[in-house]
Amino acid sequence: MSDLNTPSILSSDQWVDHPRGRIFVRAWTPSSTADASTPDSPIVLFHDSLGCVELWRDFPAELAAATGRRVIAYDRLGFGKSDPRAERPSLDFVAEEARDCFPVLREQLGIGRFIAFGHSVGGGMAIHCAAAFGADCDALITESAQMFAEDRTLQGIAEAKEQFKDAQQLRRLERYHGDKARWVLEAWTENWLHPDFAAWSLTGVLPEVTCPVLAIHGIHDEYGSTRHPQLIGQLCAGPARVEILEDTFHVPHRERPGVVLGLLAGFVGSLR
Numbered sequence: 001m002s003d004l005n006t007p008s009i010l011s012s013d014q015w016v017d018h019p020r021g022r023i024f025v026r027a028w029t030p031s032s033t034a035d036a037s038t039p040d041s042p043i044v045l046f047h048d049s050l051g052c053v054e055l056w057r058d059f060p061a062e063l064a065a066a067t068g069r070r071v072i073a074y075d076r077l078g079f080g081k082s083d084p085r086a087e088r089p090s091l092d093f094v095a096e097e098a099r100d101c102f103p104v105l106r107e108q109l110g111i112g113r114f115i116a117f118g119h120s121v122g123g124g125m126a127i128h129c130a131a132a133f134g135a136d137c138d139a140l141i142t143e144s145a146q147m148f149a150e151d152r153t154l155q156g157i158a159e160a161k162e163q164f165k166d167a168q169q170l171r172r173l174e175r176y177h178g179d180k181a182r183w184v185l186e187a188w189t190e191n192w193l194h195p196d197f198a199a200w201s202l203t204g205v206l207p208e209v210t211c212p213v214l215a216i217h218g219i220h221d222e223y224g225s226t227r228h229p230q231l232i233g234q235l236c237a238g239p240a241r242v243e244i245l246e247d248t249f250h251v252p253h254r255e256r257p258g259v260v261l262g263l264l265a266g267f268v269g270s271l272r
Helices: 058-065 093-111 121-130 149-165 167-190 196-198 229-233 257-270
Strands: 008-018 023-028 043-046 071-074 112-119 136-142 214-217 240-245
Touching: 008 058, 008 093, 023 058, 043 058, 043 093, 043 121, 058 071, 058 257, 093 121, 121 136, 121 214, 121 257, 136 257, 149 167, 214 229, 229 240, 240 257
Parallel strands: 043 071, 043 112, 112 136, 136 214, 214 240
Antiparallel strands: 008 023, 023 071
């Protein structure tokens, strides 16, 4: 595992102009590959429901060091440092990220081939991106992704909604999202707990994913059973590997960073 302060990883920030506002982007590049004439495809990170670039913490730099690849993370519109949104995302928000935002990011950042990595609901967005841009997606990695609105998922969200009635919990969210924190919370809880969202599923999209897949999941994940990674492994059309981690909950890259980075380094290395 690398030290975040190591000079071998170069970080840079920039903005992408979207018709609905500016999107904040940060990239981590190994210095050994910064000047490569034909660099490997970057790993693009899709954050979770309450996430943002800053909440990935040390992980992107460590991932860049472990894989030798550029890592790119961005704040979805309404999150982190990106511009706010007035309206709540539609109930089709998982698919819309791949349809409405990712193409703009790819164009302005000059991303050709890529590896999609998504945590939690970001895993669903990564799946949609891998399916929609199959010709350019070298691999898909999901971590704690949900494939459908499972009872365990909805129960965990309902419990979190109650916990956020504590003003101190919301203030913690404000550290990362500022005055957008309430919007971020409701974009998560109100969409997932909406009666019409109960029918949402990715089972129809998974067969469109033809690239190599790695699905990582904690056995004690409070937001989804192991049925989710099992479905990814069974339904994706490409070669798939499922890793269920013992003694692990919803954020494996933070709870067991060494194990997760080892899995990712081996998987990404095998693509070469």
